[in-house]
Amino acid sequence: MIPMVNLKAQYAEIKDEVERGLAETIENCTFILGPNVQAFEKETAEYLGVKHAIGVASGTDALHLALIAEGIGAGDEVITTAFTFIATAEAIKYVGAILVFVDIDPRTFNISPEAIEKAITPKTKAVMPVHLFGQPAEMTEIVQLCEQYSLKLIEDCCQSFGASIDSKQTGAIGDAAGFSFFPSKNLGAFGDGGLVTTNSDKTAAKIKQLRNHGSDVRYYHDVIGYNSRLDEMQAVILRAKLKRIDQYNQARRHVAHLYSELMADLPLITPYEDELGVHVYHQYTLLCDRRDAIIKALQDKQIGCAIYYPVPLHQQNVFKEEYSGLSLPVTESVSAHCISLPICPFLEDDSIREIVGIIREVLTA
Numbered sequence: 001m002i003p004m005v006n007l008k009a010q011y012a013e014i015k016d017e018v019e020r021g022l023a024e025t026i027e028n029c030t031f032i033l034g035p036n037v038q039a040f041e042k043e044t045a046e047y048l049g050v051k052h053a054i055g056v057a058s059g060t061d062a063l064h065l066a067l068i069a070e071g072i073g074a075g076d077e078v079i080t081t082a083f084t085f086i087a088t089a090e091a092i093k094y095v096g097a098i099l100v101f102v103d104i105d106p107r108t109f110n111i112s113p114e115a116i117e118k119a120i121t122p123k124t125k126a127v128m129p130v131h132l133f134g135q136p137a138e139m140t141e142i143v144q145l146c147e148q149y150s151l152k153l154i155e156d157c158c159q160s161f162g163a164s165i166d167s168k169q170t171g172a173i174g175d176a177a178g179f180s181f182f183p184s185k186n187l188g189a190f191g192d193g194g195l196v197t198t199n200s201d202k203t204a205a206k207i208k209q210l211r212n213h214g215s216d217v218r219y220y221h222d223v224i225g226y227n228s229r230l231d232e233m234q235a236v237i238l239r240a241k242l243k244r245i246d247q248y249n250q251a252r253r254h255v256a257h258l259y260s261e262l263m264a265d266l267p268l269i270t271p272y273e274d275e276l277g278v279h280v281y282h283q284y285t286l287l288c289d290r291r292d293a294i295i296k297a298l299q300d301k302q303i304g305c306a307i308y309y310p311v312p313l314h315q316q317n318v319f320k321e322e323y324s325g326l327s328l329p330v331t332e333s334v335s336a337h338c339i340s341l342p343i344c345p346f347l348e349d350d351s352i353r354e355i356v357g358i359i360r361e362v363l364t365a
């Protein structure tokens with residue numbers, strides 16, 4: 001049996017540190033915005049090379065609050081990808097903005113800069129690229145477009161903690177960014193959690209106010225805010241994992257490179273990498289014509305695999321009427337051929353060889 005992610009193996013390594021930190025928090029009763037949240041914010045800001053990092057309750061909230069803080073609202077168009085998790089689109093809908101889906105690059109599965117430029121109208125206010133599966137989007141081109149057309153750039157970094165492009169961490173490039181600490185993410189909590197990053201003092205102040213009931217000073221409220229704070233207990237766990245994040249991401253890259261090397265001669269397309277970007281492999285996703293046969297063979301051996309994402313957002317029930325005229329050929333084709341294999345820092349080489357052996361058997365039978 002090989003699961004998609006092995007969170008148990010990771011826990012064994014950090015157990016003592018986590019238990020000590022949790023016990024201390026309970027002893028001290030510092031449950032809300034306590035010393036661990038403050039320390040974690042400082043440590044992640046330093047790690048990411050960004051001026052401010054503000055802990056919030058989830059990645060979805062991080063994106064939502066970032067959009068509000070950047071002044072995106074009703075009637076504004078926000079350009080994004082349809083090949084992502086639903087939360088990217090939900091955040092844009094929450095602020096009343098108009099979702100504009102554009103197509104992706106077939107190599108990286110990330111939003112295409114050319115498609116962004118074609119979709120810009122006088123109503124366009126922001127672009128929200130997703131660094132999908134841990135692969136940085138083409139930020140040099142996207143930053144340039146946002147500058148040229150005076151658009152806000154809000155990065156969805158929910159799958160890309162530790163990824164970088166041109167020596168810049170994702171989350172340190174746009175006007176603001178949202179990270180998720182959902183348990184299976186590269187940096188995962190033991191529950192929900194999220195983070196907004198920004199270099200703007202104004203945006204940071206706004207996020208701090210929004211996450212805490214619209215309040216800067218206790219019991220004085222300036223705007224309608226939210227209850228969206230990063231939990232102190234989760235911050236204890238995240239601090240333990242943050243210390244090891246480079247090692248975890250390095251291990252993920254090793255897994256990915258071994259997969260790609262072992263499958264180089266097979267009739268499938270392994271993930272693309274270029275020398276500019278550091279891919280942190282939140283997922284290891286290939287394209288293959290015989291996806292169903294591979295899935296069946298892996299399932300028969302109790303090996304995890306998944307389709308991220310089986311239905312692009314513009315074809316989901318929630319959006320399909322609104323976008324019935326929209327065709328995104330690359331997105332639709334990738335969605336019909338993609339398959340993600342088990343990956344985590346604790347996947348052993350022997351397991352990778354076993355998985356590739358099964359795929360090889362299917363494709364060469």
Ligand SMILES: *Cc1c(COP(=O)(O)O)cnc(C)c1O
Binds near residue numbers: 061
């Ligand atoms: C996980 C994820 C989110 C949402 O994060 P939550 O913490 O689950 O709210 C948003 N966007 C992408 C691309 C994600 O993978």
